[in-house]
Amino acid sequence: SPIIFWFRRDLRITDNPGFHAACATGRPVVPVFLHDEGVERLGAAPKFRLGLGIAAFAAELERLGSALILRRGPALQALQSLVEEIGAGAVWWSRGYDPVSVTRDAGVKSWFKDHDVDARSFAGHLLFEPWNVKTGAGGYYKVYSPFWRAVCQQDVGPALPAPLRLAKPSHWPNSDALSSWHMDAQMNRAVPIVTRYQSPGEAAALAKLDLFISDRINDYKKNRDFPALDATSDLSEHFSLGELSPRIAWHRAQEAVRVGSAGAEHFLKELVWREFAYHLMFNSPHILDRNWRVEWDDFPWSADETNPDFVRWCRGQTGVPMVDAAMREMYVTGRMHNRARMISASYLTKHLMVHWKLGMDWFADCLTDWDPAANAMGWQWVAGSGPDAAPYFRVFNPETQAGKFDPDRAYIDRWIAQRQEHPMHTALEFFDAVPRSWGLNPGGMYLSPGVSLDSGRKRALAAYSTAFPPR
Numbered sequence: 001s002p003i004i005f006w007f008r009r010d011l012r013i014t015d016n017p018g019f020h021a022a023c024a025t026g027r028p029v030v031p032v033f034l035h036d037e038g039v040e041r042l043g044a045a046p047k048f049r050l051g052l053g054i055a056a057f058a059a060e061l062e063r064l065g066s067a068l069i070l071r072r073g074p075a076l077q078a079l080q081s082l083v084e085e086i087g088a089g090a091v092w093w094s095r096g097y098d099p100v101s102v103t104r105d106a107g108v109k110s111w112f113k114d115h116d117v118d119a120r121s122f123a124g125h126l127l128f129e130p131w132n133v134k135t136g137a138g139g140y141y142k143v144y145s146p147f148w149r150a151v152c153q154q155d156v157g158p159a160l161p162a163p164l165r166l167a168k169p170s171h172w173p174n175s176d177a178l179s180s181w182h183m184d185a186q187m188n189r190a191v192p193i194v195t196r197y198q199s200p201g202e203a204a205a206l207a208k209l210d211l212f213i214s215d216r217i218n219d220y221k222k223n224r225d226f227p228a229l230d231a232t233s234d235l236s237e238h239f240s241l242g243e244l245s246p247r248i249a250w251h252r253a254q255e256a257v258r259v260g261s262a263g264a265e266h267f268l269k270e271l272v273w274r275e276f277a278y279h280l281m282f283n284s285p286h287i288l289d290r291n292w293r294v295e296w297d298d299f300p301w302s303a304d305e306t307n308p309d310f311v312r313w314c315r316g317q318t319g320v321p322m323v324d325a326a327m328r329e330m331y332v333t334g335r336m337h338n339r340a341r342m343i344s345a346s347y348l349t350k351h352l353m354v355h356w357k358l359g360m361d362w363f364a365d366c367l368t369d370w371d372p373a374a375n376a377m378g379w380q381w382v383a384g385s386g387p388d389a390a391p392y393f394r395v396f397n398p399e400t401q402a403g404k405f406d407p408d409r410a411y412i413d414r415w416i417a418q419r420q421e422h423p424m425h426t427a428l429e430f431f432d433a434v435p436r437s438w439g440l441n442p443g444g445m446y447l448s449p450g451v452s453l454d455s456g457r458k459r460a461l462a463a464y465s466t467a468f469p470p471r
């Protein structure tokens with residue numbers, strides 16, 4: 001009987017262990033993607049990017065003589081109907097690790113098991129399953145460095161090739177048209193502009209990995225902090241949707257280490273930061289929506305979405321060029337350089353004293369590489385409320401950061417049109433991308449910061465010493 005393979009954030013053929021196992025049985029495989037509650041809840045840009053990813057993946061399956069069946073509705077119900085329609089004997093999928101997916105999947109698994117349908121989940125999104133990395137005392141890791149040392153002792157196993165055979169069912173069940181899902185409906189910004197910056201699909205991901213390994217990895221450690229340079233892998237959008245297997249990237253970087261590439265080990269460490277984020281989210285899911293350290297609960301952050309400082313930050317109008325460049329880059333491209341993420345997040349949580357959750361939610365609405373674990377860990381790390389976090393009293397000065405990491409203002413000029421005689425097209429594009437209701441135009445004044453860098457810093461430090469008086 002056919003196997004339903006329920007694709008989620010694993011939109012790839014190569015090194016997809018569950019899909020590989022399904023194809024290896026020789027039984028007909030019906031690939032399915034469900035628009036369930038999880039998809040419903042996605043932010044605007046991640047949902048839009050998922051739509052592009054689904055289209056690319058469906059085309060890839062068609063090339064192999066298969067198809068991607070799309071259905072909408074609560075996962076269990078949608079799968080029950082499909083099982084009945086095609087007489088499937090199995091429903092398999094790759095695991096998710098966020099609490100909502102874990103609960104949903106457990107419910108699906110137990111219902112099908114009770115009804116004699118073989119329900120199974122597989123690894124594939126991560127290099128190391130979160131429960132397989134344990135401290136000496138049997139707990140989970142809360143600090144990155146020992147986590148890194150622990151995973152270095154583990155074998156990730158070889159990457160699996162794309163399946164050679166993909167048996168088709170005798171008849172295909174009906175499928176929704178992707179266009180009927182309106183995946184870009186919440187994008188209150190110019191979709192054609194944002195689309196130009198996306199590279200959906202497995203083939204694009206593998207090509208980017210090749211380019212990174214051949215041209216960039218050697219200088220990765222040296223250049224990765226400079227937002228104006230194309231020095232990083234740009235792979236996060238692919239890892240987020242599973243268009244690229246982390247194991248393939250891991251093996252390629254290990255090879256680079258073996259041939260003496262200077263930056264390769266640092267790249268491996270970044271891949272392990274992603275693993276660490278998942279390890280934390282799985283073992284302490286409250287990292288997603290509460291201060292990981294409860295002692296931060298009384299800290300006087302503003303949690304008001306209408307706070308004008310917050311609104312200006314979202315719109316790239318703080319008057320601090322490095323912060324505004326970062327926020328504009330994200331709005332136009334769906335991406336933001338890691339250094340810029342740290343600077344803009346620090347500015348929001350410290351100089352503006354706005355709650356990290358508001359910033360995290362805005363990123364979740366705007367990033368096409370949105371990842372629940374990396375986003376939450378990144379925000380709590382910067383805010384100081386997370387495990388292994390940067391100390392709160394270490395307040396990044398965005399001007400000093402710009403001087404260090406954007407010394408010739410190439411990144412700032414790329415995104416800030418005001419005060420430039422001949423602004424770059426990217427800087428002008430921002431004004432075309434944003435909603436009209438924001439009322440912005442490139443000829444408008446560049447505002448001065450609502451809170452000066454010095455007074456913002458002092459205010460944050462004073463609040464910190466009141467909340468956490470020295471003992």
Ligand code: FAD
Pocket residue numbers: 224232233234235236237239240270271272273274275277336337338339341342345363367369370371372374375376378379382
């Ligand atoms: P590279 O430098 O080439 O790194 C390779 C891969 O390692 C990345 O693709 C990513 O999968 C992983 N990685 C690198 N840095 C980190 C990190 N600090 N934490 C976790 N994984 C990492 N990353 C996301 O993928 N999605 C998010 O929603 C996200 N939100 C963030 C929010 C904040 C406040 C901060 C400070 C960081 C956030 N990051 C997030 C991490 C990081 O900024 C991005 O992964 C990185 O910028 C992606 O670019 P790249 O693929 O070129 O990375």
